[in-house]
Amino acid sequence: MSLNASSLKGWIPVQLRWDGDEPRVRWILLGERRLVETRFERTIDAEMRRPFHHLFRRDTSMAEMEAWVEAHPGLEFCGMVFHLSRCGSTRMAERLAANEQYVVAAQPGVLESLLEGCRQQPELAMELKVRWVRALVGALAQPRAGGEQRFFLKAEPWQVHDVELLRAAFPDVAMLFLYREPLAVMVSHAAIPAEWLIPGVRRAARVRMVLENVEPGRTDLYRGRALAAICESGLRAAEQYGAMLVNDAEAPGAMWERVARHFGVPLADLPELADAAEMGARDRRVELEERLRGVTDELLRSVYTRLETARRAQVG
Amino acid sequence: MLNADAGNAAIRWTKLPFVFDAALLRSEVAGIADDAWVAHFNKNDYAGEWSSVSLRSRSGNVGDIVPMGHGAEYFDTPLMESCPHLRAVVEAFDFPKRAVRLMRLHPGASIKEHCDRDLGLADGEVRIHVPVETSDKVEFIVAGRVLPLREGESWFIDFSQPHRVRNDGEHHRIHLVIDGSANERVFELLERSLREIVTETFDPPGVLRLETFREMVWEDAELQAELLGQSGLKSLCEAVVVAGARRGLAFSVEDAESVYRQSEQEWKQKAGR
Numbered sequence: 001m002s003l004n005a006s007s008l009k010g011w012i013p014v015q016l017r018w019d020g021d022e023p024r025v026r027w028i029l030l031g032e033r034r035l036v037e038t039r040f041e042r043t044i045d046a047e048m049r050r051p052f053h054h055l056f057r058r059d060t061s062m063a064e065m066e067a068w069v070e071a072h073p074g075l076e077f078c079g080m081v082f083h084l085s086r087c088g089s090t091r092m093a094e095r096l097a098a099n100e101q102y103v104v105a106a107q108p109g110v111l112e113s114l115l116e117g118c119r120q121q122p123e124l125a126m127e128l129k130v131r132w133v134r135a136l137v138g139a140l141a142q143p144r145a146g147g148e149q150r151f152f153l154k155a156e157p158w159q160v161h162d163v164e165l166l167r168a169a170f171p172d173v174a175m176l177f178l179y180r181e182p183l184a185v186m187v188s189h190a191a192i193p194a195e196w197l198i199p200g201v202r203r204a205a206r207v208r209m210v211l212e213n214v215e216p217g218r219t220d221l222y223r224g225r226a227l228a229a230i231c232e233s234g235l236r237a238a239e240q241y242g243a244m245l246v247n248d249a250e251a252p253g254a255m256w257e258r259v260a261r262h263f264g265v266p267l268a269d270l271p272e273l274a275d276a277a278e279m280g281a282r283d284r285r286v287e288l289e290e291r292l293r294g295v296t297d298e299l300l301r302s303v304y305t306r307l308e309t310a311r312r313a314q315v316g
Numbered sequence: 317m318l319n320a321d322a323g324n325a326a327i328r329w330t331k332l333p334f335v336f337d338a339a340l341l342r343s344e345v346a347g348i349a350d351d352a353w354v355a356h357f358n359k360n361d362y363a364g365e366w367s368s369v370s371l372r373s374r375s376g377n378v379g380d381i382v383p384m385g386h387g388a389e390y391f392d393t394p395l396m397e398s399c400p401h402l403r404a405v406v407e408a409f410d411f412p413k414r415a416v417r418l419m420r421l422h423p424g425a426s427i428k429e430h431c432d433r434d435l436g437l438a439d440g441e442v443r444i445h446v447p448v449e450t451s452d453k454v455e456f457i458v459a460g461r462v463l464p465l466r467e468g469e470s471w472f473i474d475f476s477q478p479h480r481v482r483n484d485g486e487h488h489r490i491h492l493v494i495d496g497s498a499n500e501r502v503f504e505l506l507e508r509s510l511r512e513i514v515t516e517t518f519d520p521p522g523v524l525r526l527e528t529f530r531e532m533v534w535e536d537a538e539l540q541a542e543l544l545g546q547s548g549l550k551s552l553c554e555a556v557v558v559a560g561a562r563r564g565l566a567f568s569v570e571d572a573e574s575v576y577r578q579s580e581q582e583w584k585q586k587a588g589r
Contacts, residue, residue, distance in 0.1 A: 007534055015583065026582075029540060051552045052544045054579040055572060056533050 008068045011058065013139045014044050016113035021124070023117055025060050025110075025136075028053040034145040036097060038090050040108035062132050069138035075103060075151035077141055079263040080175045082160040082237060084230055086188035087180035088248035091273065092259075093154045098271045101147060105140045106154040115162045116206060126168065133169040150265065158196065158207045158226075160233040167241040174262050175243040177234035179307060182227065182300035187288040189223050197223045208233075220292060224299035231303040238310050245311035258315070327437060329458060329473040329517075330509040332444070336405050338468035341448045344399040345418060345490055352395075353420060354379045364425025364483075371396040371406065371492075372416035383415030383495055390414045405446055405470075406494055409505075413496040418448070421481060421489040429457075429480035429574050435495075436476030442502050445471045446492040453485030460578060461517035465491075472506055478577070480570055522567035526575060529560045529567070549576060 008027065015026035028047065035043050047053060060068075079096075083089035090106075097104040105111075114136055118129045141151035159166070160177060167175070179185075189197055196202040199222050204211040208229040214222050237243035244262045246255060260267040353367040373380035376391035390413065396403050406416055421427065435441045447465045456463050459477040473479070483489045496502075509515075533539050539559065546552035553572040560567055 017582075029544070031540075031544070048583060050544060050547065051549045051576065052546065054583065055552065055556065055576045056530055056540075056543065057579055057583075058530070058534060 008060075008065075008072075008139075009142075010144065012044075012142070012144075013065065013110050013136060014057075016110055016117065016136075017059075018113075018117050021121065023062060023114065023132075025062060025065050025139075027058050027060065029056065030144060032145050034100075034148065035103055035105055038094055038097075038106055040105050040140075044109075062135065065139055066131060066135040069135045072138075072142060074138050074141040075143055075148055077137065077153070077170060077173050078102075078150045078265060079152045080166065080170070080173055081152065081154040082163070082175065082177045082234060082243065083155070083157055084177075084179040084182075084185055084227060084234065085157040085194060086185045087178050089154060089178050092178060093152070095256075095270055095273050096152050098273060099269050100145075101149045101269070102152060102265075103141065103144075103148050103150070104152045104154060105137075107156050108140060111136060111140070111153075112156055112159070115159060115165070116203070118165065119162070119206070126165070129165055130169045133165060137169070152263070156196070157230055160230055160237055161208055163233060163237040163241050163243070167237075174264065175237060175241065176246050176259065176262060177237050177243045178246045178248060179231060179234060179304075180248040182231075182304050183289060183293060183296045185227060186220070186224060186292045186296045186300070187285055189227075190220065190288045190292060191284065193219075197226055220295050221299070224295050228299045228303050231300065231307060235303065235307055235310060238307075238314070245307055245314055247308065247311060327472070327474065327506050327510065328477060329463060329471060329515065330506060331513050331515045332470040332472060332505065332509050333513060334405075334408055334470045336408075336446060336468045336470065337401070338448060340401045341405070341446075341468070341492070342490075344401050345448055347398075348395065348418070352378055354381050356381070356419075360428075361430055362425060362427045365422035366420070366425050366427065367422070368417045368419045369395060370415065370417050371399065371402060372413055374415075381415075381417060383417070388414075402492060405492060408470075409444055409494060409496070410501045411442060411496045411499045413494060415493075415495045417493050419491050419493050421454075421483045423483055423486050423488065426482040426570065427480055429478050429570060429577070431478050432475040434476075435474070437474045437498060438476070440498045442496055442498040443473065443475055444494040445473060446494070447489075448492055449488060449490040451485040451487065451489070453483065454489045455480075455482045455484070455520065455522075457481070457520050457574070460520070460523070460574065462520050463515075463517055472509070478574070480574065482568070482570070520571060520574075522571035523575060525565040526556075526560065526567045526571050529556070529563065529565045532563060549573070552576075 010029055010031045011027040012030040013025045014028050016023040017026060030047060033047065081089060081092060093104045093106045096102050114132060118124060137153065196207065199211060199214045199219065207226040209222065209226050238245050244258065246259065256270065257267055260270060348369060352369050354369065356362060356366040356368060368381040369378050370381050370393050372390050372392050374388050374390055376393055378393045378395050406413065435443055445465060447467050447469060450465065450467055456465050458473055458479040463471065463473065465471055533543065543552060543555060546555050553569045556572050557567065557569055
């Protein structure tokens with residue numbers, strides 16, 4: 001199938017289907033809808049309720065997507081947000097997306113399919129993976145509603161492990177790694193478990209874990225180790241790939257000034273949002289803190305201290 | 317050892333190495349009194365007329381065409397006795413039989429796409445089809461492929477897969493359908509068939525024309541807007557059939573629904589979510 005230049009206008013990749021070595025891309029017609037929800041998949045899921053999309057989805061090769069993106073470079077890619085989870089990343093995405101000229105793709109499943117597929121096929125050439133990642137992000141970063149100018153990507157927490165590939169794909173795009181005091185993160189995960197940190201739900205290797213080492217009944221150890229691995233990759237992103245480190249506890253004014261400067265956007269372009277409410281009952285939180293302090297100190301304290309040292313050095 | 321757990325359960329269909337004399341079978345079927353045929357029981361699943369007689373049933377009656385209850389006993393009906401050629405076909409297959417029926421799809425009738433979840437080979441169920449009377453105007457589609465079942469041939473098909481049938485011909489389509497439990501001999505037969513027989517299948521022509529129509533939709537913003545506005549599956553499929561016909565592309569609502577369902581299934585199974 002050959003594509004003429006106009007034919008993917010308004011379409012967005014939503015799914016990759018690995019068929020042998022090469023993925024095929026599945027697109028739906030998003031039309032002029034801007035990605036506004038705090039999660040990409042929420043926008044797409046809502047859209048998929050229209051029966052049209054199931055009957056008129058379309059599939060292309062990666063090469064066709066590359067050709068399309070090459071002819072239609074899309075919005076300026078201004079920043080990648082990596083994060084530890086439960087650390088204010090959603091609020092950060094919301095604040096970026098609050099500006100109608102900015103588009104945030106938050107945790108798109110189609111990117112995860114690509115990164116996970118690449119991880120599972122180590123024999124794929126780096127050069128090919130780089131082309132694919134560029135093409136997919138370029139296809140996500142197309143203007144849709146009109147008036148959009150800048151594009152941001154909020155990654156999944158574990159995708160910071162793929163920083164080498166993402167940096168190779170986008171050598172000049174600003175990255176940051178957002179984190180938070182680890183006991184608060186552990187408490188949040190204990191109170192409301194995330195599916196990706198339940199052993200066996202997501203492929204353990206994706207979060208750099210080995211399922212065989214999971215001790216029954218010790219989800220806290222699994223979580224602590226997986227989160228520590230994410231922190232280590234965040235630190236690596238800072239030290240080797242130029243990512244800015246951001247602690248959610250920083251004073252918001254100074255923090256956003258740093259973030260805006262790093263992403264090359266005027267601070268005035270980022271409307272302030274109302275403060276997020278503290279989640280969970282206080283008693284429950286205190287109880288969880290007591291229970292998780294030991295394991296957090298053992299698994300996460302050291303890397304957190306190193307992140308903080310590196311961050312202070314960046315702030316200067 | 318061959319058994320249901322050793323990968324054989326994934327056999328979706330195969331033509332079998334037995335070919336019967338369809339003319340002899342037809343002459344026997346022609347002798348069955350017209351009032352012996354009983355209209356099919358699940359009226360949600362078909363449009364038009366669809367009727368059966370039993371050669372083997374739970375009650376031993378010709379008119380008992382409901383093949384329920386795997387544990388139940390089955391008995392030959394008087395038809396089995398009076399139709400020696402059909403009986404010889406049944407006996408050619410060496411497995412414990414349950415229901416044995418002649419299934420008759422009338423001209424213009426169709427069976428809507430559905431899965432018979434309790435008829436999977438994985439669950440030890442086997443169903444053999446022997447077309448007695450059919451034509452190239454009959455479309456027999458399993459898992460999105462047209463299976464060319466021709467008179468006198470014998471086929472194994474796993475009906476736990478989505479399947480639909482349509483008789484656009486001018487005559488009845490009549491199949492002898494033999495149900496039973498898969499045993500060692502069945503798996504040996506299927507294995508041998510897969511090795512020795514090439515079972516060709518085809519894209520449904522309506523689905524191919526729908527594919528052409530979809531490519532038109534990709535290029536046509538006006539058509540996109542018109543069809544995007546359809547909020548129900550049925551109204552969308554009907555609008556699509558009309559829009560296709562306007563462009564000289566004939567396909568059915570069933571073709572559209574089938575493509576839709578497969579696509580929706582793939583969406584639900586998408587990885588990484």
